[in-house]
Amino acid sequence: xxxxxxxxxxxxxxHYKTPRNCHVLDCANHQADGYNPLCGDxxxxxxKVENGVIEDLSFKGTGCxxxxxxxxxxxxxxxxxKIAEVEHLFEDFHQMVTAPDTTPHPELGKLEALxxxxxxxxxxxxxxxxxxxxQAALKNQKKQISTE
Amino acid sequence: MNMNANILRHPAAVGxxxxxxxxxxxxxxxxxxxxxxxxxxxxxxPLVYLDNAATTQKPQCVLAAEVAYYSHTxxxxxxxxxxxxxRATDDYEAARGKIQRFINAASHKEIIFxxxxxxxxxxxxxxxxxxxxxPGDEILISAMEHHSNIVPWQMVCAQTGAILRVVSINDSGxxxxxxxxxxxxxxxxxxxxxxLSNALGSIVPVERVIELAHGRGVPVLVDGAQAISxxxxxxxxxxxxxxxxxxxxxxxPTGIGALYGKAALLGAMPPYQGGxxxxxxxxxxxxxYNELPYKFEAGTPNIAGAIGLGTALDYVSAIGITAIAAxxxxxxxxxTGLAAGIAGLTIVGTAREKASILSFTLDGIHPHDIGTIxxxxxxxxxxxxxxxxxxxxxxxxAGTARASFALYNTRxxxxxxxxxxxxxxxxxxx
Numbered sequence: 001x002x003x004x005x006x007x008x009x010x011x012x013x014x015h016y017k018t019p020r021n022c023h024v025l026d027c028a029n030h031q032a033d034g035y036n037p038l039c040g041d042x043x044x045x046x047x048k049v050e051n052g053v054i055e056d057l058s059f060k061g062t063g064c065x066x067x068x069x070x071x072x073x074x075x076x077x078x079x080x081x082k083i084a085e086v087e088h089l090f091e092d093f094h095q096m097v098t099a100p101d102t103t104p105h106p107e108l109g110k111l112e113a114l115x116x117x118x119x120x121x122x123x124x125x126x127x128x129x130x131x132x133x134x135q136a137a138l139k140n141q142k143k144q145i146s147t148e
Numbered sequence: 149m150n151m152n153a154n155i156l157r158h159p160a161a162v163g164x165x166x167x168x169x170x171x172x173x174x175x176x177x178x179x180x181x182x183x184x185x186x187x188x189x190x191x192x193x194p195l196v197y198l199d200n201a202a203t204t205q206k207p208q209c210v211l212a213a214e215v216a217y218y219s220h221t222x223x224x225x226x227x228x229x230x231x232x233x234x235r236a237t238d239d240y241e242a243a244r245g246k247i248q249r250f251i252n253a254a255s256h257k258e259i260i261f262x263x264x265x266x267x268x269x270x271x272x273x274x275x276x277x278x279x280x281x282x283p284g285d286e287i288l289i290s291a292m293e294h295h296s297n298i299v300p301w302q303m304v305c306a307q308t309g310a311i312l313r314v315v316s317i318n319d320s321g322x323x324x325x326x327x328x329x330x331x332x333x334x335x336x337x338x339x340x341x342x343x344l345s346n347a348l349g350s351i352v353p354v355e356r357v358i359e360l361a362h363g364r365g366v367p368v369l370v371d372g373a374q375a376i377s378x379x380x381x382x383x384x385x386x387x388x389x390x391x392x393x394x395x396x397x398x399x400x401p402t403g404i405g406a407l408y409g410k411a412a413l414l415g416a417m418p419p420y421q422g423g424x425x426x427x428x429x430x431x432x433x434x435x436x437y438n439e440l441p442y443k444f445e446a447g448t449p450n451i452a453g454a455i456g457l458g459t460a461l462d463y464v465s466a467i468g469i470t471a472i473a474a475x476x477x478x479x480x481x482x483x484t485g486l487a488a489g490i491a492g493l494t495i496v497g498t499a500r501e502k503a504s505i506l507s508f509t510l511d512g513i514h515p516h517d518i519g520t521i522x523x524x525x526x527x528x529x530x531x532x533x534x535x536x537x538x539x540x541x542x543x544x545x546a547g548t549a550r551a552s553f554a555l556y557n558t559r560x561x562x563x564x565x566x567x568x569x570x571x572x573x574x575x576x577x578x
Contacts, residue, residue, distance in 0.1 A: 002525050003524065004520075004521060004575065007520070008517075008575050008576075013576070013578075017512075038532060038542065039446075039514075039516045039531065039533075039546070039547060040531045040532060040533050040537070040546040040547050041516075041546070042546075062514040062516075062546055063514065064514030064517045065513075065514060065517045065576075066516075066517070081415060114396070121521060122520070123516070126516065
């Protein structure tokens with residue numbers, strides 16, 4: 001049960017049931033669609049980038065508790081961040097949800113709530129879908145990105 | 149071979165896993181001891197394997213047949229004069245005979261070994277349908293097909309200009325016969341329907357489907373991937389033109405399956421693939437194709453798999469498909485009754501004629517989350533769209549959680565499923 005409690009933390013449920021920044025962003029100048037064909041999860045990420053800084057971002061989509069909470073937490077974490085920082089954060093985040101070691105990642109702040117995913121390899125794609133979609137949005141990739 | 153001809157064993161004779169003994173009134177068919185994998189534990193909990201619609205577990209006799217083949221027989225078929233080659237050929241052809249008898253085909257020539265139902269359907273699409281289709285011709289499928297009975301037809305439509313038409317299903321997930329009768333038209337060249345929906349568990353009245361199609365001179369392919377292990381299949385009684393199934397869904401290894409086709413149709417079809425074994429003679433000017441069924445079996449086949457499939461069919465026949473169906477019906481009814489009592493649970497697929505599959509959603513809880521928590525309790529189910537995305541679209545959902553039953557499941561395992569679902573509720577509704 002401890003693994004499950006670690007995965008389904010209070011903060012995950014909070015962001016699943018009341019996702020933050022979950023709307024279309026009218027002033028967005030970047031956006032991309034992400035899709036996980038294994039489970040049908042879909043997410044669209046909207047960004048307003050000015051002078052290399054993410055001034056605002058949001059998402060819309062349907063997904064499981066992990067993918068929804070991850071998208072919600074991501075939008076909170078990245079508001080006001082420089083593009084250059086985003087890449088580093090994603091690297092750290094990806095390492096946290098995939099690496100076997102349990103080194104703390106204080107730089108990730110609230111995103112650490114998703115650390116429990118590392119015990120559930122089948123769910124890593126749920127946690128990273130929004131991030132991959134964000135990267136596609138930054139590159140202005142038109143084609144829907146897929147976890148597969 | 150640890151095969152048991154007793155249809156219902158006394159519960160005391162069932163496996164060493166005490167938690168999984170059947171409840172009163174529920175027999176276990178065959179023996180759980182016949183399936184070594186059922187002794188596995190998942191995170192310290194007994195495995196409760198309810199993902200049988202994805203693939204079934206294999207009895208010891210099937211495992212032994214594969215090992216025995218590679219230990220004592222391994223050689224290429226239809227080629228050598230040496231003893232092993234003859235032995236391999238005999239065993240491979242004996243397996244074909246077992247399939248023929250299992251589905252009551254008229255001749256061994258009507259049984260083509262393929263990788264599985266998917267390849268069987270692609271073979272019919274490319275070798276039967278494609279040469280006959282003209283722009284504007286129609287292929288008729290149903291709204292509850294697996295992707296493997298949709299995509300091969302879309303491909304052949306793209307190649308020929310033919311049109312794919314789809315028979316609707318009602319809110320219970322039942323095949324709408326009126327829609328079918330309406331869509332079966334003068335341009336319909338083939339009907340391809342599932343016998344048993346993998347996403348909903350609905351049984352399609354294929355006898356009536358075939359009768360109506362034949363009345364208008366239209367051939368019918370039945371996708372039996374799900375049905376083969378749950379419903380007795382008699383291709384001559386059905387009078388279907390093609391019947392496709394996979395071995396791994398009926399306790400046989402993966403990578404082997406069969407296509408049944410009426411000899412007259414198969415005989416007139418061009419080969420699906422070219423290569424060794426499917427030829428009679430080859431020169432650079434001209435190749436003569438082999439006779440049925442070898443014309444459709446290019447290259448060295450999955451010999452061990454075929455032998456494993458034959459053994460699996462022996463195993464199922466010894467128990468009896470009727471007894472298996474009755475046992476699974478009991479499990480499905482028991483599970484349906486208990487599931488219906490769970491607040492927020494909606495069963496997706498409530499056809500009057502159903503078999504072995506319980507697909508459901510829980511309000512506000514994604515199927516993947518259900519799957520993860522159930523797995524933590526040792527309960528293996530499928531979560532997602534089940535390779536039937538149009539079915540999910542029909543019901544306006546992204547996916548379902550699906551429990552599916554096999555001959556070795558017990559009522560106690562259904563209880564374990566229900567208890568695990570309570571755990572999902574406990575975690576999500578806190």
